Amino acid sequence: MVTNSRAQRRRREASLGYLLLLPAVTVFAVFIFYPFLRNFQLGFYLNPPFPNLPKRWVGFDQYRDILGSDSFVDSLKTTIAFAFLTVPAGIALGMALAVAANRKLKGIGIYRTIFSSTVATSVAVAAVIFSMLFNPIVGLLPWLGVNPTPPIIENPDLALGAVALVTVWQTLGLTFILLSAGLQAIPEDLYEAAALDGAGATTRFWRVTLPMLSPTLFFAVVIGSIHAFQSFGQIDIITNGGPFKRTNVLTYSIYSELTTANHAANPGKAAVLAIALFVITLGLTLIQMRVLERRVHYAR
Amino acid sequence: MRAEPKRWESPSVRRLRKAGSYTILTVLAVVVLFPIYITVVNSLLRPVDIASRPPTFFPTHPHWSSYADAWNGGHMAKYLLNSFIVTIAITAGQVVTAIFAGYAFAFLEFPFKRTLFVVFLATLMVPFEVTVVTNLDTVNALGWYDTYQGLAVPFLATGFGAFLVRQAFLQVPRDLSDAAALDGYGHWRFMIRVAVPLARPAIAALTVFGFLGAWNQYLWPLLATKDDRLRTVQIGLKQLRATSLDAVNVTFAGAVIAVIPIAIILLLFQKHLVRGLTAGAVKG
Numbered sequence: 001m002v003t004n005s006r007a008q009r010r011r012r013e014a015s016l017g018y019l020l021l022l023p024a025v026t027v028f029a030v031f032i033f034y035p036f037l038r039n040f041q042l043g044f045y046l047n048p049p050f051p052n053l054p055k056r057w058v059g060f061d062q063y064r065d066i067l068g069s070d071s072f073v074d075s076l077k078t079t080i081a082f083a084f085l086t087v088p089a090g091i092a093l094g095m096a097l098a099v100a101a102n103r104k105l106k107g108i109g110i111y112r113t114i115f116s117s118t119v120a121t122s123v124a125v126a127a128v129i130f131s132m133l134f135n136p137i138v139g140l141l142p143w144l145g146v147n148p149t150p151p152i153i154e155n156p157d158l159a160l161g162a163v164a165l166v167t168v169w170q171t172l173g174l175t176f177i178l179l180s181a182g183l184q185a186i187p188e189d190l191y192e193a194a195a196l197d198g199a200g201a202t203t204r205f206w207r208v209t210l211p212m213l214s215p216t217l218f219f220a221v222v223i224g225s226i227h228a229f230q231s232f233g234q235i236d237i238i239t240n241g242g243p244f245k246r247t248n249v250l251t252y253s254i255y256s257e258l259t260t261a262n263h264a265a266n267p268g269k270a271a272v273l274a275i276a277l278f279v280i281t282l283g284l285t286l287i288q289m290r291v292l293e294r295r296v297h298y299a300r
Numbered sequence: 301m302r303a304e305p306k307r308w309e310s311p312s313v314r315r316l317r318k319a320g321s322y323t324i325l326t327v328l329a330v331v332v333l334f335p336i337y338i339t340v341v342n343s344l345l346r347p348v349d350i351a352s353r354p355p356t357f358f359p360t361h362p363h364w365s366s367y368a369d370a371w372n373g374g375h376m377a378k379y380l381l382n383s384f385i386v387t388i389a390i391t392a393g394q395v396v397t398a399i400f401a402g403y404a405f406a407f408l409e410f411p412f413k414r415t416l417f418v419v420f421l422a423t424l425m426v427p428f429e430v431t432v433v434t435n436l437d438t439v440n441a442l443g444w445y446d447t448y449q450g451l452a453v454p455f456l457a458t459g460f461g462a463f464l465v466r467q468a469f470l471q472v473p474r475d476l477s478d479a480a481a482l483d484g485y486g487h488w489r490f491m492i493r494v495a496v497p498l499a500r501p502a503i504a505a506l507t508v509f510g511f512l513g514a515w516n517q518y519l520w521p522l523l524a525t526k527d528d529r530l531r532t533v534q535i536g537l538k539q540l541r542a543t544s545l546d547a548v549n550v551t552f553a554g555a556v557i558a559v560i561p562i563a564i565i566l567l568l569f570q571k572h573l574v575r576g577l578t579a580g581a582v583k584g
Binding site for chain 2: 015023032101103105111121125128129130133181236251271274275277282
């Protein structure tokens, strides 16, 4: 009798467990796993140039054609360039703010709030503000003497840098918060010991702060890179992928294949591009996990 | 906070060092804040004055009409309402599904628990951008294009949330659950009365994080709606910019309006955001 009721209780517990997981699992199945897997299937079909014609099975041909095409390679190069323009600059600036604010001074809380203030802006808000500031008529940059022809956001050489500048500013608050938390986690006695050994401020920064902060910095680099590879809103608002596709990052190219403004939607091509984006993100995540694992190992 | 070096310094040197610190901090603060400041200033100027050179940095005669124009003519009131509806639905959904799943993983035993946990973590590997192609079809097939459901339902659960709450639940002492069982508490009562209150910091972090993420969404609301009555603030702002330069002050006012709600929430819950952000980053 006892074993029977225990088995019963175990069964009840299991069904409660499944019941509690059901809502999340349903959302994941419908909106994450199914669409993820369907990308691979969509990639096997070539979409017709006009709607309402049947699509054609082409197997891996479409993968090969798209991933080997100049437009994909250009888009990938643009995305990588964008990551290199945003991540190091963003972290360097965030670091400068975090170090500057990491002092015991009266009123430091106000400065900390100001430094984290861009968290309140969204990508869209930042993009709209800066696109106005770049504007040759109402903008301030032209007044400051930065007034190239063609104007910044229509200039093939400058547009990506301009979008990167917006991104760096918009993410600065987050980077600051993250690095500040990392700085504050460094034990004070390390600095005291270094100071006793005669280390000046510069030496302490390079020998104590940076090594102790390296896990946080590394995390910021990975998250920043993943974010850079998924950037979309600022490009949609400021440049629409132009001029001459110079800001056509991967996510924007997926979006272009889905919107029907200029041509019939091409889900097959969008799916292949999405798979490429997934592989890149996965690579970055795996690198992060590998390095973090190693760090934990060393710490023991 | 960093310890000041324990060397002897004359008061004047110390004062100089302090002044230097404040100078650096103030310069940095001006640089960071400038785009927001100029946005507020420009929202209070007439378009002619925004374009005049040298630019006006201190509006002596503020024109507040741009805010009324953005609110009514620019539909910012409607966009804000849409953003609030969608954001609150998403945040509430994420918190509830995370508590449920976190509870199952932390307190219950059932077959395939580990496998299911790995499935939850696997969702973190798939960026939303990768799923939009089919999600658009799904939302169309369900008749959810241009609806609040279409904007909210795909985001009602996250692997991150379930993981965060599970970790917090695992800190709840076993004795408590044993004692609760003796008192005749069922799992539901234990979850609501004991586990959730104890996991409040994690749940608060998840709430702020979810709210911020949902409010700032851009790609999905752009793809999943066409009807202006369903547009959220972020997309509405883009449309506000598209109007001519004659109304550039209205666009700046719109940007300010879009920032205010989230700024208030952040000022109130800053602490929780920091905790949510650093949950994965800063540890031992």
